Amino acid sequence: MPSFFRRKILILVLVAFIIFVTLIGFSIRERENISAPERFILDTTGVLQSIIHTPVEWVDNSIETFQDVLRVYEQNEVLKERLAEYEGLIVENQELEEEIEELRGTTERAEGLEKYSPVQASVIARSPERWFEQVTINRGSKHGIEKDMAVITKEGLIGKIQSTAAFHSTVKLLSGFDTSNKISSWVVKKNGDNVFGLVEGYDEESGRLLLGGINLDVKLKKGEKVISTGLGGVFPSRLQIGTVDEVKNDEYGLTKTAYIEPAADLYEVNQVIITRRSDQNDKESQEENS
Structure with a gap:
C-alpha cells in the first residue's frame, strides 16, 4: 500500500507539472486575444504597478527638486560672497581715489606757497x-x-x-x-x-x-x-x-x-x-x- 500511494503522488505531481508547462507555453505565445483570467491578472498587475509607481516617481522628483534647490542655494551663497568682496573692493577703490585726490590737492596748494x-x-x-x-x-x-x-x-x-x-x-x-x-x-x-x-x-x-x-x-x-x-x-x-x-x-x-x-x-x-x-x-x- 505505501508504495502504491507513493506512485500515485508521483503521477499527480508529474501531471501537474505537465499541465503547468503547457499553460506557460500557451501563455507566452503570441496571440491577439487573451483569456479572461489573463486579462484579470494583467489589469491587476497594471493597477498595482500604477499605485507603486506614482509615489516612487513623486519621491524621485522631490529628491531631484531638493537637490536642485540645494545647488541653487550653494551657488547663491558663493555669489553673495563674491558680491561682498566686489563691494569691498569698490569702497576700497573709492577711498584710495579720495586719498589720491586729497594728496594731489595738497601738493598743488603747496606749490602755490612761494615764500614757504x-x-x-x-x-x-x-x-x-x-x-x-x-x-x-x-x-x-x-x-x-x-x-x-x-x-x-x-x-x-x-x-x-x-x-x-x-x-x-x-x-x-x-x-x-x-x-x-x-x-x-x-x-x-x-x-x-x-x-x-x-x-x-x-x-x-x-x-x-x-x-x-x-x-x-x-x-x-x-x-x-x-x-x-x-x-x-x-x-x-x-x-x-x-x-x-x-x-x-x-x-x-x-x-x-x-x-x-x-x-x-x-x-x-x-x-x-x-x-x-x-x-x-x-x-x-x-x-x-x-
Missing part, C-alpha cells in the same frame, strides 16, 4: 576729549615744525600748530579758536575794495567762524570769499578761510559780525600742509653746516 617750504603731513589721531578742536599729525620739531605755524588742506586753512614733539605735533583747529586766536582777514569784493576783519572765534551751534570788527557802513554779500591778509606773520597771505554766510550787528551795535562757512571740512581731515617759512629752513641749514 611746505611740509606735508598725515593726521594720525584725534583727541576723544577734544575731537572737534585738535588733531595729531606725524611731523614734529625734527621736521622743522614750530608752534603757531599755519596748517592747511587743499580746500584752505584749518588751524595752526599748538604744540610740538620730536616727531609729532598737535594742531589746533579753527573750531577750537577763541578771541585769543585771531586771524586778520579780507572779505574779497569784486570791485577790489576788500573789507578788513578779524576771525576771532567759532560758533559751535552753527559750525561757522566769527569774523568781527567790520564797520557798520560796510555791506557784505553771502558767498563772498574770506582770505587771510598775511599781517601778523603767523598765517601766510591769501589762504582760503571760507565764505560769508550771514551778517549781523554785534550786541553793542558798533560793528558787524559775519558768520563764515569754513572752506575746509574741519571734521574730515586726513592730509595737511604745514606752512614753514623758507628763511627758517635756510637758518637751520646754516646752523647744521656750521
Whole structure:
C-alpha cells in the first residue's frame, strides 16, 4: 500500500507539472486575444504597478527638486560672497581715489606757497576729549615744525600748530579758536575794495567762524570769499578761510559780525600742509653746516 500511494503522488505531481508547462507555453505565445483570467491578472498587475509607481516617481522628483534647490542655494551663497568682496573692493577703490585726490590737492596748494617750504603731513589721531578742536599729525620739531605755524588742506586753512614733539605735533583747529586766536582777514569784493576783519572765534551751534570788527557802513554779500591778509606773520597771505554766510550787528551795535562757512571740512581731515617759512629752513641749514 505505501508504495502504491507513493506512485500515485508521483503521477499527480508529474501531471501537474505537465499541465503547468503547457499553460506557460500557451501563455507566452503570441496571440491577439487573451483569456479572461489573463486579462484579470494583467489589469491587476497594471493597477498595482500604477499605485507603486506614482509615489516612487513623486519621491524621485522631490529628491531631484531638493537637490536642485540645494545647488541653487550653494551657488547663491558663493555669489553673495563674491558680491561682498566686489563691494569691498569698490569702497576700497573709492577711498584710495579720495586719498589720491586729497594728496594731489595738497601738493598743488603747496606749490602755490612761494615764500614757504611746505611740509606735508598725515593726521594720525584725534583727541576723544577734544575731537572737534585738535588733531595729531606725524611731523614734529625734527621736521622743522614750530608752534603757531599755519596748517592747511587743499580746500584752505584749518588751524595752526599748538604744540610740538620730536616727531609729532598737535594742531589746533579753527573750531577750537577763541578771541585769543585771531586771524586778520579780507572779505574779497569784486570791485577790489576788500573789507578788513578779524576771525576771532567759532560758533559751535552753527559750525561757522566769527569774523568781527567790520564797520557798520560796510555791506557784505553771502558767498563772498574770506582770505587771510598775511599781517601778523603767523598765517601766510591769501589762504582760503571760507565764505560769508550771514551778517549781523554785534550786541553793542558798533560793528558787524559775519558768520563764515569754513572752506575746509574741519571734521574730515586726513592730509595737511604745514606752512614753514623758507628763511627758517635756510637758518637751520646754516646752523647744521656750521
